[in-house]
Amino acid sequence: MHFKLIHPAPPGEQMRSRDSFIYMYRLMKLLGWFPPKGGIKRFLYRTWTMFTFVWFTFYLPMGFLLSYITTIKQFTAGEFLTSLQVCLNAYGSSVKTYVTYTNLNRLVKARDLLEKLDKRCSSTEERGKINSLVARTSQIFLIYTFVYCFFVISTFSSNTAIGRLPWQLYNPFVDPKESTLHFWIASIIECIIMWGAVMQDQTADIYPLLYSYVIRDHVRMLTERISNLRTNPKLNEDEYYEELIQCIIDHRTILQYCDFLRPVISGSVFTQFLLIGLVLGLTLINVFFFSSLWTGIASAGFVVCILMQTFPLCYTCNTLMDDCDALTYAIFQSNWKDARRSYKSTLLYFMHNAQQPITFIAGGIFPITINSNITVAKISFSVITVFKQMNIAEQFKSG
Numbered sequence: 503m504h505f506k507l508i509h510p511a512p513p514g515e516q517m518r519s520r521d522s523f524i525y526m527y528r529l530m531k532l533l534g535w536f537p538p539k540g541g542i543k544r545f546l547y548r549t550w551t552m553f554t555f556v557w558f559t560f561y562l563p564m565g566f567l568l569s570y571i572t573t574i575k576q577f578t579a580g581e582f583l584t585s586l587q588v589c590l591n592a593y594g595s596s597v598k599t600y601v602t603y604t605n606l607n608r609l610v611k612a613r614d615l616l617e618k619l620d621k622r623c624s625s626t627e628e629r630g631k632i633n634s635l636v637a638r639t640s641q642i643f644l645i646y647t648f649v650y651c652f653f654v655i656s657t658f659s660s661n662t663a664i665g666r667l668p669w670q671l672y673n674p675f676v677d678p679k680e681s682t683l684h685f686w687i688a689s690i691i692e693c694i695i696m697w698g699a700v701m702q703d704q705t706a707d708i709y710p711l712l713y714s715y716v717i718r719d720h721v722r723m724l725t726e727r728i729s730n731l732r733t734n735p736k737l738n739e740d741e742y743y744e745e746l747i748q749c750i751i752d753h754r755t756i757l758q759y760c761d762f763l764r765p766v767i768s769g770s771v772f773t774q775f776l777l778i779g780l781v782l783g784l785t786l787i788n789v790f791f792f793s794s795l796w797t798g799i800a801s802a803g804f805v806v807c808i809l810m811q812t813f814p815l816c817y818t819c820n821t822l823m824d825d826c827d828a829l830t831y832a833i834f835q836s837n838w839k840d841a842r843r844s845y846k847s848t849l850l851y852f853m854h855n856a857q858q859p860i861t862f863i864a865g866g867i868f869p870i871t872i873n874s875n876i877t878v879a880k881i882s883f884s885v886i887t888v889f890k891q892m893n894i895a896e897q898f899k900s901g
Contacts, residue, residue: 507640511633519616519632522639522716529705533558533698535603558698559599563592565695568672577670580792584657585670587784587804588696594777595699598706601769609709612762618755619720622748628723635719639712642814649810650704651697653803658693660796668692707774707811710767714818714862717759721825721860724752725832732837743845750852753829760860772865774811775874779881782808787886809879816875819862823871826859 507524511517530536534551538544566589577585602609623629661668665685667678671692678685728749732742782805789801833853838846862870868878 505640505644508637508644510630510637513626513630515633516629517633517636519620519635519716519720520613521636522712523613523709525640525643526705526708526712529701530606533702533705535606535705554698554702557695558702559596562671562695562699563589563596565671565673566592566669569670572672573670578792580788580794580797581666581670583784583788583792584661584797584801587781587788587801588669590777590781590784591703591808592699594773594781595703595706597773598770599702601766601773602706602709605766605769608762608766609713612713612759615755615759615762616716616720619752619759622727622752623723631719631723635716639715642712642715643708646704646708646810649803649806650700653800653807654693654697654700656796656800656803657696658689660794660800662686662689663796664794669696671695703811706770710763710770710862711815711818713763713767714815714822717756717860718818718822718825720752720756721822721829724749724756725825725829727752728829728832728836732841739842739845742841743848746845746848746852750848753852753856757860760862764862767862767870768864768866771812771815771862771870772868775864775868775878778808778812778875779878780885782879782882783885786882790886812875812878813872816870816872819870820872823859823861826856830856 505525507521527536534547534554537547537551566585569585574582620632623632658668667685667689669692673688673691676684676688676691678688727745731745731749737745785801785805785808789798789805793801830853833849833856836849838849841849864870864874868874
C-alpha cells in the first residue's frame with residue numbers, strides 16, 4: 503500500500519492542517535466511530551459499531567477476568583504475567599476508548615478550527631510548513647501502527663509456536679485442548695479480538711499527540727508573524743494595527759482549540775497515568791524472570807507500546823509550553839517602541855494574556871509533562887523491588 507501523505511506535498515499542492523488526521527480518522531471509521539448520515543448504510547454501520555464495542559471494548563477485559571476465575575490453576579507464572587500485564591492495560595484501554603468515543607464532537611470541532619489558522623498561512627514558507635507538518639504527523643501515525651501491530655504479531659507467534667494460547671482469553675465456544683484445529687481456531691479468535699482492541703487503544707493514544715503536535719506548529723508560526731510585526735515599510739500604522747489584531751485573533755483560536763481538547767485528553771491520559779507504573783513493573787518482571795527469548799521480545803514490544811502511550815505526548819506538551827514562552831518573548835521584543843499609543847496598549851493586553859502557557863492536566867491532578875511521566879513510571883521500580891524482596895519468583899518456580 504502506498505501511503506502518499508508520509509511525503510511532503512509538492513510546492514504546487516497545498517495541504518491543510520486537518521489533513522494531519524486523515525489516517526487517524528480513517529482508522530476511527532474502520533472501528534465504527536463515524537456512521538453515515540442516514541439510510542440502510544447507517545443501520546449496517548451501527549451494527550458494526552456495536553460489534554466492535556462488544557468484542558473489543560467489553561469482552562476483552564471480561565475475557566481475562568473469566569479466564570482467571572475458571573482456569574487460574576492451569577497458568578504458569580510466565581503465562582499469568584503475560585496475561586495480567588495485557589489485562590490491566592485492556593481495562594485502561596476500554597476506559598480510554600469510551601472517553602474518546604463520547605467526546606468525538608470535541609475532536610471534530612477542534613479540527614475544524616484549524617481552517618481559521620490555515621487561512622492566515624499565506625506565505626510560501628508557511629504553506630510549506632503545513633505540507634511538512636502533514637507528512638510528519640502521518641509518519642508518526644504509521645510508526646504507532648507498526649509498533650502496536652508488532653506487539654500483536656510477536657505475542658501471537660511466540661506463544662503459538664510453543665503450543666499455548668497467546669493471551670489465555672476465556673472462550674466458552676472453542677476448547678483448544680480438543681484438537682490442534684480447535685487450538686488454532688481459538689488462537690486466531692484471540693488474535694482478531696486483541697488486534698481490534700489494540701487499534702482502539704492506538705486511536706485513544708495517538709489523537710492527543712497528533713492534536714498537540716499540530717498546534718505546536720501553529721504557535722511557532724504565530725511567533726514568527728509577531729516577530730515580523732511593523733517591519734514592512736509598505737504598510738501604514740492602521741495596517742500595522744490590523745496585523746496585531748489578527749495575531750490576537752489567532753492566539754484566541756489556538757486557546758479555543760486547546761479548550762475543546764482538554765476534557766478528552768484529561769480523561770484518557772489520567773487513566774494511563776494510573777496504570778503505567780503497575781503495568782510496566784509486571785512486564786519487566788516477566789521479562790527478567792520468566793520469559794524465553796521469543797516471549798521476551800514480545801514483552802519488550804509491549805513495554806515500548808506502554809511507553810509510547812504517554813512519553814511522546816508529555817514531551818510534546820513540554821515543548822508546547824516552551825513555545826508559549828517564546829511567543830511571549832516575541833511579543834515583547836517586537837518592533838513596538840515607536841508605535842502609536844493604541845498599538846502599544848493593545849500589545850500590552852496581548853502580552854499579558856499570552857504569558858499564561860498552554861497546559862494540559864490529567865484528571866485535574868497530574869500536569870502532562872515529562873516530570874509527571876517519570877514520576878508515575880517510577881512506580882514500576884517499586885513493583886519490581888517488592889517482587890524481589892518477597893522472593894516471589896522463586897516461589898513461582900518451585901511451585
